[in-house]
Amino acid sequence: MILAVLDDSPAALDMLAFAQSLGQQVDVATFGGGDVDDLAKRGVRTLHRITHDELADCAPAASGDALAQLIEHLRPDGVLAVSSDAVTEAMAHAAAIAGLPLATNCVEVTTGEPWLLTRVRGGGMLLEEAELTATPALLTIAQGVSGDIGAGPVESCEVREFFPELTTTQARVVERASRGAGMTLATAPVIVSGGRGVGSADGYRVLEELAERLGGVVGCSRVATNNGWRPHSDQVGLTGTKVTPDLYLACGISGATQHWVGCMDSKVIMAVNTDPEAPLVRRATYAVIGDVHEVLPAVLAEINARSKT
Amino acid sequence: MEVLVCVKRVPAPGAKVPLTDDATDIDTRYLGHTIGPHEECGVEEAVRIVKAHGGSATVLAVGPPEADEQLRYAIAMGADRGVLVDVGAAELDPEATAAAIVHAVGDTSYDLVLFGTESADASHYQVGIRVARALGLPIVGGIKGIDIDDGAARLRREVADGVEVYRLPLPAAAAVKEGLNLPRYPSMPGRLKAKKARIDVVPYTPEPGGLRKVRLRQPNDDREEAIVLGHGADAAPRVVDVLEQIGVIT
Ligand SMILES: Cc1cc2nc3c(=O)[nH]c(=O)nc-3n(C[C@H](O)[C@H](O)[C@H](O)COP(=O)(O)OP(=O)(O)OC[C@H]3O[C@@H](n4cnc5c(N)ncnc54)[C@H](O)[C@@H]3O)c2cc1C
Ligand SMILES: Nc1ncnc2c1ncn2[C@@H]1O[C@H](COP(=O)(O)O)[C@@H](O)[C@H]1O
Numbered sequence: 392m393i394l395a396v397l398d399d400s401p402a403a404l405d406m407l408a409f410a411q412s413l414g415q416q417v418d419v420a421t422f423g424g425g426d427v428d429d430l431a432k433r434g435v436r437t438l439h440r441i442t443h444d445e446l447a448d449c450a451p452a453a454s455g456d457a458l459a460q461l462i463e464h465l466r467p468d469g470v471l472a473v474s475s476d477a478v479t480e481a482m483a484h485a486a487a488i489a490g491l492p493l494a495t496n497c498v499e500v501t502t503g504e505p506w507l508l509t510r511v512r513g514g515g516m517l518l519e520e521a522e523l524t525a526t527p528a529l530l531t532i533a534q535g536v537s538g539d540i541g542a543g544p545v546e547s548c549e550v551r552e553f554f555p556e557l558t559t560t561q562a563r564v565v566e567r568a569s570r571g572a573g574m575t576l577a578t579a580p581v582i583v584s585g586g587r588g589v590g591s592a593d594g595y596r597v598l599e600e601l602a603e604r605l606g607g608v609v610g611c612s613r614v615a616t617n618n619g620w621r622p623h624s625d626q627v628g629l630t631g632t633k634v635t636p637d638l639y640l641a642c643g644i645s646g647a648t649q650h651w652v653g654c655m656d657s658k659v660i661m662a663v664n665t666d667p668e669a670p671l672v673r674r675a676t677y678a679v680i681g682d683v684h685e686v687l688p689a690v691l692a693e694i695n696a697r698s699k700t
Numbered sequence: 701m702e703v704l705v706c707v708k709r710v711p712a713p714g715a716k717v718p719l720t721d722d723a724t725d726i727d728t729r730y731l732g733h734t735i736g737p738h739e740e741c742g743v744e745e746a747v748r749i750v751k752a753h754g755g756s757a758t759v760l761a762v763g764p765p766e767a768d769e770q771l772r773y774a775i776a777m778g779a780d781r782g783v784l785v786d787v788g789a790a791e792l793d794p795e796a797t798a799a800a801i802v803h804a805v806g807d808t809s810y811d812l813v814l815f816g817t818e819s820a821d822a823s824h825y826q827v828g829i830r831v832a833r834a835l836g837l838p839i840v841g842g843i844k845g846i847d848i849d850d851g852a853a854r855l856r857r858e859v860a861d862g863v864e865v866y867r868l869p870l871p872a873a874a875a876v877k878e879g880l881n882l883p884r885y886p887s888m889p890g891r892l893k894a895k896k897a898r899i900d901v902v903p904y905t906p907e908p909g910g911l912r913k914v915r916l917r918q919p920n921d922d923r924e925e926a927i928v929l930g931h932g933a934d935a936a937p938r939v940v941d942v943l944e945q946i947g948v949i950t
Contacts, residue, residue: 450840450866455829477859480841483826487833492795492910495825505912512823516717517726518917519822525910531825562838562872565854566865581948605943606950613737616882623879629820630737630878638948647714659946661939662926670715674923677942681932689933693940694949 393502394439394465394527396420396458396472396482403473405537407433410471412538413502420461420553422446422454422481427548434542439465442552450562451477455484457555462489464553467527469502474531486529493529494521498536502528514629515652574608576625576632581607581640584627584654585615588643588664588683592620597687598642604694610634612644628653642683646671663687701755701848703746704810706801706828707735707774709767710821723915725791726821735770736820737878740777744883745846745876746814747778753848755811756780762800764789768899776886776894785902791822795909798830804902805835812853813873817841828875838868841875 395410395417397403410417411434419430420439423446430438441457458481462470472482474496486493498518499509505522511533512519523530576582583602585595595609602609611621613628627634629649639657644650646662646669654660655674662675663686672678679686711726712734718727735743746757759774761767762785771782785804792800805813813835815828825841832839845856848870855866855874868874886894929938943949 450838450868452833452838452840476842479825480829483829484833486826487798487830492793493824493826494911496823512916513717513821514823515919516713517719518919520914520917522912522914523910524912559838562840562866562868564864565867567862569862570858605948607948619882623882626878638943638946645715648717651715659942661929661942667928673925674921675926677939678926678928679930679932679935679939680928681930681935685933686935686939689936690939690943693936694943697940 392416392418392465392467393469393471394418394420394462394467396470396478397425398422398473398475398478399424400473400475402534404433405535406471406473406532407435409532409536409538411542413500415468415502417542418465418467420458422457425550427550431546431548432544434545435548436545438548438550439553440550441555443555443557445557445560448564449557449560451480452484452559452562453557454481455488456557456559458482458485459488460555461553462527469506469528469530471500472531474533479531482529482531491525491527491529492523493531494523495531496533497530498533500530500532513649513652514633515655516629516648576608576610576627576634579608580636581605581638582610582627582634582636583607583640583642584610584612584644585642585683586612586644587614589615589620590643590684594684595620597684597691601640601687601691604691605638607636607638612650641671641675642687644671645669646674701749701753701812702810703749703755703757703812703814704805705739705742705746705757705759705774705779705814706831707739707743707759707761707770708819708821709733709761709763709770710736710819717918719916719918723917724913725916733766733769735773736816738816738818738820738876740883741878741880742814742816742876743774743777743779744881748881749812749846749848750780758783758810760785760801760804762787762792762797762804771899772894772897773886775897776890777884778890781897782899783902784899785904787904787906791913792906793909793911793913794824794826794830795911796906797827798834800904800906801827801831802834803904809871811871812848813837815873815875817843817875817877828873832873835873837871837873839873839875840866840868843874843876844879846874846876846880
C-alpha cells in the first residue's frame with residue numbers, strides 16, 4: 392500500500408493521481424480535513440485522518456511525530472507527500488524520527504528495490520537520478536507532477552481517525568497575522584522585473600509606472616535585493632519567489648540559472664537588455680535590445696497614445 | 701549566547717550548469733564557490749545576535765578541505781571561528797551530512813543552531829531537521845525573523861495567508877530563508893581577521909544513508925530563440941502590439 396499525504400491545496404489531487412499511477416493501492420492521510428465524497432470518486436477507499444486538538448498550534452515537529460506514528464501503525468511500502476513547505480517539513484521530521492531516508496521534490500518514481508527516482512535540484516536547475524533503499528520509501532512529489540487517474544471511482548471512502556500522542560509540543564505558535572489583501576508576486580498576472588541594469592533604486596520608478604498601467608507588480612533579481620534597491624519580497628528566483636504570470640517583463644536581468652528557474656514557467660517572457668547575447672534575451676519569448684530607461688518610457692508613451700485614440 | 705551556523709560549500713554557476721563527463725556532479729573547474737543565500741542570512745543573523753546578546757558565533761561546514769574558503773568568508777562577515785568536518789570531495793546524502801554535523805558538535809552546547817531551509821545545490825530540505833532532532837532541539841523552518849528574549853527564540857515565518865510566530869525555549873534551532881536580513885559584505889578588517897582565524901578540522905568518515913545519487917542531468921530546454929522586437933525606443937510600437945495580443949493591456 393502507498394500512503395499519499397495530502398493537504399487541502401488543489402495541487403494535492405495531482406499528487407494523488409500521480410501516486411495512483413504507480414499501480415498499487417493508495418490510501419490517503421491528511422492532518423484533519425479531506426473530502427470523502429471526492430476521494431471516493433477518485434478511487435480512494437480509506438482516509439486516515441490525523442486528529443489532535445493541538446496540532447494546528449504546534450510547530451511542524453508535532454505533525455512529524457504524528458506522521459511517524461501513523462507510518463509505524465500502517466507500515467505502507469511507500470509514503471508520497473505533497474511538497475508544500477509545511478508537509479515537507481513534517482515529512483523531514485517523520486524521516487528523522489523513523490531513521491529513514493527521504494527524497495524530496497521528486498518528478499519521476501519507479502517502485503521496487505531500490506526505488507528509482509528523479510528529483511529536482513536547485514528549483515529546476517538540474518535533475519538528479521537517485522536510488523532510495525528503505526521501507527517504507529519516503530518521498531515528496533514536486534508541484535505540477537500528475538498522473539493519469541489510476542483508479543476508477545469506488546462506492547465510498549471510509550474515514551479512520553488516527554489519534555497520535557504528541558510529545559514535542561513545547562514549540563508553539565504564539566501569534567498569527569493574516570497578510571493584507573493585495574496582489575503579490577505569486578498571483579500577479581503581469582510582473583515588470585528589474586535587475587542590475589536598472590541602475591538604482593530610483594530607476595525602478597518607470598518599472599512601477601508600467602506595472603501599474605498593466606495591472607501587475609514589480610519584481611527584481613538578487614542583485615537588486617542585495618544592493619538594497621528593492622525588498623527581498625520582490626525577488627524572483629531560486630531563493631526568492633517562483634512566479635508564473637501571463638507576462639514576465641525582465642529589464643536589465645542577465646538570466647543566471649538561479650533567476651531563470653524562478654521565471655521560466657511564465658506564459659510569455661519579454662526581455663529588455665542592452666546585450667543581445669544575455670542568456671535571458673536568448674531564452675525569452677520576445678526581446679528588445681536597448682537601455683531600460685529608453686525602452687520603457689517609450690512603451691508607456693505608446694500605450695498612452697493608443698488609449699487616447 | 702553561543703550560536704552555531706551550518707553552511708555548505710556550493711558551486712556558483714552562471715547561465716549554464718556544466719556537468720562532469722560521468723554526469724555525477726557539477727563541473728566546477730571554471731566556477732566559483734559560495735555559501736547559499738539562506739545560509740548567508742544565517743551567518744548575518746548570528747553575528748547580529750552575538751553583538752546584541754554577547755557570546756560567540758561558530759560556523760561549521762561539512763565538505764572537502766576547500767570549504768575552508770567558505771568558513772573564512774563567514775568569519776570575514778563577523779563570525780568568530782570555524783569548524784571544518786573534512787569528509788573529502790564526494791557529496792554526501794542528507795543522513796550522512798546530518799550525522800557528520802552531529803559528530804562534530806559532540807557535546808558542545810549551543811544556545812541557538814541555525815541552518816538554511818534548504819541547501820542551494822541539493823535542496824534536500826531536511827539536514828537541519830535531522831540534526832536538531834538528534835541534538836534534541838526544537839526547530840522550525842522557513843524562518844524570516846528571529847527575536848531572542850527571555851530565554852526563548854521567537855521565530856517568524858510566512859505562510860500562504862499570512863505570518864506565524866513560534867516561541868521556542870532555548871536551546872533551539874531554526875532553518876532560515878533569505879529575506880531574514882540583508883547580509884553585509886565583509887569589511888577589510890574582517891577579511892584580515894578571517895585570514896588568521898582558527899579553523900578546527902575534524903576528520904570524519906561518513907556512513908552512506910539510504911538515498912544514493914546516481915547521476916545528474918540537465919532539464920530539457922527546447923525553447924526557440926527569442927523574437928527580437930527591435931532596438932531601443934523604436935521597438936515600442938511592436939512591444940505594445942504584443943502586449944495587446946496577449947491581452948495584458950487593461
Ligand atoms: C545559490 C544562489 C542562489 C541565488 N538565488 C537567486 C535568486 O533567487 N534570484 C536571482 O535573481 N538571483 C539569484 N542568485 C544570483 C544570480 O546568480 C545572479 O547573480 C543574479 O540573478 C544576477 O542579477 P542581474 O541579472 O540583475 O545582474 P547581472 O547578471 O549583472 O545582469 C545585469 C544585466 O543587465 C544588462 N544591462 C545593464 N545595463 C542595462 C541597461 N541600461 N538597460 C538594459 N539592460 C542593461 C546587462 O547586459 C546584464 O545582462 C543566486 C545565486 C546563487 C549562487
Ligand atoms: N555539507 C554541509 N555542511 C554544513 N551544513 C550543511 C551541509 N549540507 C546541508 N547543510 C545545512 O543544512 C541545510 C539544509 O540542507 P538540505 O537538507 O541539503 O537542503 C543547509 O542550508 C545547511 O544549513
